[in-house]
Amino acid sequence: MAMGLRPLHARYPYFESARDAVSKTDVSLAAAARDEAVAGRALSRVESALAENTVGEPERRTRTELLSYPIARVLVSLVDQPVLIHRYARAEADAACERFVADLDRRELKSAPDSKLALDDLLREFDLDGAVRKGNEGNTATATRSGGSDPSTGGDSSDGGYEMAVSSYLRLAADRRGEEWRLVNRRLENGWVALSREDLLALCGEAVRERVAGGLPLSVPEEIGAALDDAAETVRERLAETNLIRDVDTVVPELFPPCMQYLLDQVQEGEHLEHHSRFAITAFLSNIGMETDDIVDLYMVNPGFGEEITRYQTDHIRGEISPTEYSTPACATMQSYGDCVNMDDRCERISHPMAYYEQALDDADEEELTDWRARESEAEANAED
Numbered sequence: 001m002a003m004g005l006r007p008l009h010a011r012y013p014y015f016e017s018a019r020d021a022v023s024k025t026d027v028s029l030a031a032a033a034r035d036e037a038v039a040g041r042a043l044s045r046v047e048s049a050l051a052e053n054t055v056g057e058p059e060r061r062t063r064t065e066l067l068s069y070p071i072a073r074v075l076v077s078l079v080d081q082p083v084l085i086h087r088y089a090r091a092e093a094d095a096a097c098e099r100f101v102a103d104l105d106r107r108e109l110k111s112a113p114d115s116k117l118a119l120d121d122l123l124r125e126f127d128l129d130g131a132v133r134k135g136n137e138g139n140t141a142t143a144t145r146s147g148g149s150d151p152s153t154g155g156d157s158s159d160g161g162y163e164m165a166v167s168s169y170l171r172l173a174a175d176r177r178g179e180e181w182r183l184v185n186r187r188l189e190n191g192w193v194a195l196s197r198e199d200l201l202a203l204c205g206e207a208v209r210e211r212v213a214g215g216l217p218l219s220v221p222e223e224i225g226a227a228l229d230d231a232a233e234t235v236r237e238r239l240a241e242t243n244l245i246r247d248v249d250t251v252v253p254e255l256f257p258p259c260m261q262y263l264l265d266q267v268q269e270g271e272h273l274e275h276h277s278r279f280a281i282t283a284f285l286s287n288i289g290m291e292t293d294d295i296v297d298l299y300m301v302n303p304g305f306g307e308e309i310t311r312y313q314t315d316h317i318r319g320e321i322s323p324t325e326y327s328t329p330a331c332a333t334m335q336s337y338g339d340c341v342n343m344d345d346r347c348e349r350i351s352h353p354m355a356y357y358e359q360a361l362d363d364a365d366e367e368e369l370t371d372w373r374a375r376e377s378e379a380e381a382n383a384e385d
């Protein structure tokens, strides 16, 4: 094992201590990208995230496992698809959550000393130490018993579980699915939200997701990009093969977030849209995989949208005539521009219109999606006749 690298670093490569350990090695990112074992494991992290929402089997060698994480982030950046960033960060977060449970229990068993993890350290890692405290005697995690998570399944219910400051809770629970994560279904007292231990660890997983996705896509130096060319191509192929992209490409307006359904209706009804609204809907359609021609066709029903300017703006947003592919604005931005309208229940569990759409697709029956695809193909065939 390289000096200073510990198995805990390999299990939690996004921890500050792991980053420090990497920076103290003499391995540059470029050298790591050229290392076959590291690049292979990085590829498996990303492929597993796409295929099964895991990060795959860990490498036995601490150095390889640890370095595969920054290289996986580079790979995700090279492919540069919002849906891939989302999937990869989610897989790292879910894996982290499982490891938290296993490693914290391990500590209680006093075994595997190299994988020791303490809850206090974990909270400090994500600046949550001041935002989490032990719960009160007799506290319950949820305000309602129906649909809420039972603190008795999360351990520590005998001493009231935990409480989290409401601002941290709202931030970390924003992307969690399930009614039990809605604030209205939680016990909230004086700005503190009651949590079971299980829920607390799930929210620590969300902190991992934020950290993994933070800063992605990275700007990748040419030398590093060249070393990972083949691996990036493999990820692109996997992405194209997965239902993920096909689903997104299905373009099911019925499942669009309410804000985007509204903006699209406005376009098709010939209404004038402010620049920020037009940007939002165009970026959304582009981010879910629509081609420029299709977006232009969609807008052509609106005489206010000249073809030339629409094509220019769409290509600009897609990054084809500009250095950046622009992302759909997050809900907070949409709200600040007055573009967040007709919010529904799902809106309360997400913080980004892309996350809304992806969840809606995930929740839809495969049968429903097949019907939508069939209808779409039929419409295309009719249009060609």
Ligand code: SF4
Pocket (backbone or CB within 6 Å): 257, 258, 259, 260, 330, 331, 332, 334, 335, 339, 340, 341, 342, 343, 344, 347, 348, 351, 352, 353, 356
């Ligand atoms: S909460 Fe987000 S997804 Fe829902 S309508 Fe508002 S901007 Fe759209």
